[in-house]
Amino acid sequence: MASEHADLPQERRLVTEIPGPRSRALQERRTAAVAQGVGSSLPVYVVRASGGIVEDVDGNRLIDFGSGIAVTNVGNANPRVVARASEQLARFTHTCFMINPYEGYVDVCEALNRITPGDHEKRSILVNSGAEAVENAVKIARHATGRQAVVVFDHAYHGRTNLTMALTARNMPYKQGFGPFAGEVYRMPMAYPFRWPTGPDNCGPEAAAQAIDLITTQIGPENVAAVLIEPIQGEGGFIVPGEGFLPALVEFCRKHGIVFIADEIQTGFARTGRLFACEHEGIVPDLITTAKGIAGGLPLAAVTGRAELMDAVHGGGLGGTYGGNPVACAAALAALETIEQDNLVERARAIGDVLLSRLRALAERYDIIGDVRGRGAMVAMELVAGAGDKTPNPEALASVVKYCHAKGLILLTAGTYGNVIRLLPPLVISDALLDEGLTIIEEAFAQL
Ligand SMILES: *Cc1c(COP(=O)(O)O)cnc(C)c1O
Numbered sequence: 001m002a003s004e005h006a007d008l009p010q011e012r013r014l015v016t017e018i019p020g021p022r023s024r025a026l027q028e029r030r031t032a033a034v035a036q037g038v039g040s041s042l043p044v045y046v047v048r049a050s051g052g053i054v055e056d057v058d059g060n061r062l063i064d065f066g067s068g069i070a071v072t073n074v075g076n077a078n079p080r081v082v083a084r085a086s087e088q089l090a091r092f093t094h095t096c097f098m099i100n101p102y103e104g105y106v107d108v109c110e111a112l113n114r115i116t117p118g119d120h121e122k123r124s125i126l127v128n129s130g131a132e133a134v135e136n137a138v139k140i141a142r143h144a145t146g147r148q149a150v151v152v153f154d155h156a157y158h159g160r161t162n163l164t165m166a167l168t169a170r171n172m173p174y175k176q177g178f179g180p181f182a183g184e185v186y187r188m189p190m191a192y193p194f195r196w197p198t199g200p201d202n203c204g205p206e207a208a209a210q211a212i213d214l215i216t217t218q219i220g221p222e223n224v225a226a227v228l229i230e231p232i233q234g235e236g237g238f239i240v241p242g243e244g245f246l247p248a249l250v251e252f253c254r255k256h257g258i259v260f261i262a263d264e265i266q267t268g269f270a271r272t273g274r275l276f277a278c279e280h281e282g283i284v285p286d287l288i289t290t291a292k293g294i295a296g297g298l299p300l301a302a303v304t305g306r307a308e309l310m311d312a313v314h315g316g317g318l319g320g321t322y323g324g325n326p327v328a329c330a331a332a333l334a335a336l337e338t339i340e341q342d343n344l345v346e347r348a349r350a351i352g353d354v355l356l357s358r359l360r361a362l363a364e365r366y367d368i369i370g371d372v373r374g375r376g377a378m379v380a381m382e383l384v385a386g387a388g389d390k391t392p393n394p395e396a397l398a399s400v401v402k403y404c405h406a407k408g409l410i411l412l413t414a415g416t417y418g419n420v421i422r423l424l425p426p427l428v429i430s431d432a433l434l435d436e437g438l439t440i441i442e443e444a445f446a447q448l
Helices: 021-033 079-091 103-115 130-145 162-167 200-219 245-256 277-281 326-341 344-365 394-406 431-446
Strands: 046-050 053-056 061-064 122-127 149-153 185-188 224-229 259-263 287-290 301-306 369-375 378-386 389-392 412-414 420-423
Touching: 061 431, 079 326, 103 122, 103 301, 103 326, 122 130, 130 149, 130 162, 130 224, 130 259, 130 287, 130 301, 149 200, 185 200, 200 224, 200 245, 224 245, 245 259, 245 277, 326 344, 344 369, 344 378, 344 431, 378 394, 394 420, 394 431
Parallel strands: 149 185, 149 224, 224 259, 259 287
Antiparallel strands: 046 053, 053 061, 122 301, 287 301, 369 378, 378 389, 378 420, 412 420
């Protein structure tokens, strides 16, 4: 079955200002109906989307450099996802896996056990959101080790539920006014090469030594259940840790019986030019959390890990009403098949080469681009005051993003200091749209 939307022309088209009149009318209704705590960075209301294009209610067609935050890696309304999910939708929509199980759930767990790093025996569980996956990974690590402390890092983002707020670093907007937060969470310095005091080359080993010293002197490794980290930080600003940082942490964890949890919710499923970002440094996590790119846009998330850890929890200790919904499982199987059959890992690498070379050339011309970084189709620019002055520059960022939005380019931001532009195009975007989107970004800097 072909997707109804697969014929959406892959061309940017602006027929009104952005947002247009219909979007503005909807925004008025929304303001009266939806709590303002839920924001939208670009309030154009969507009617359909596929490939690299999102079409709005006014008939504008925007270039998508966001993928709904690294979710639609295989493209929106991907034909395989639509076909398999529709077929499942017509057969049955829900039984609750904890009452009557079904094959799709088992298929997805088998696939995750097969494709995640490491060839040890694994088990998986399926849940609904990234935050829920992280919460469950911590539950499993605590139960399996009989320990309580959880180590996290500066600039980390792990979600918006109570425990994951505590695990997340940034106060505004994620934590402000939402306390009290969960206990036994300890934050360590992050190996952030661009801002490491002694320079990027020393960053990995020095940051690892600091973290290990702090864990040893302030917590005691024997009290630590888990070290939890994003192998490339997402919301924190696409921070690729200094080389050697992750392997040193993994080694320390192994030595002390600490569960190493890789949060690959944003980095997973081909995004970084590998199936999982851990593979770039050859590290094998004990547990891995996945979500976003897993099911082509349907809500699904997972914890996958060492069988002896995952099976340590008593029957009934894990689960949830909707976890591993059959329609979401069907979508996940289609998304995984698409990643493998359409070589999206290689495509992510090719997209990354284009993004990095164009943005590095741009950084040569504009001093306010302090850093260009990332892996595969997960690339960011950090904006600063100027040459030799790394003061964050959120004002320039706001101006660039405003220009791009007005030209019909969906562009996302990130970073603790609100000064990072992040690029997350769908992996099925055409070369032409990729080129056009980058040209709009170049124009945005020219008009500053
Ligand atoms: C998005 C994200 C989460 C939270 O996922 P939700 O599905 O929004 O709950 C957790 N960790 C990372 C690294 C993320 O990018």
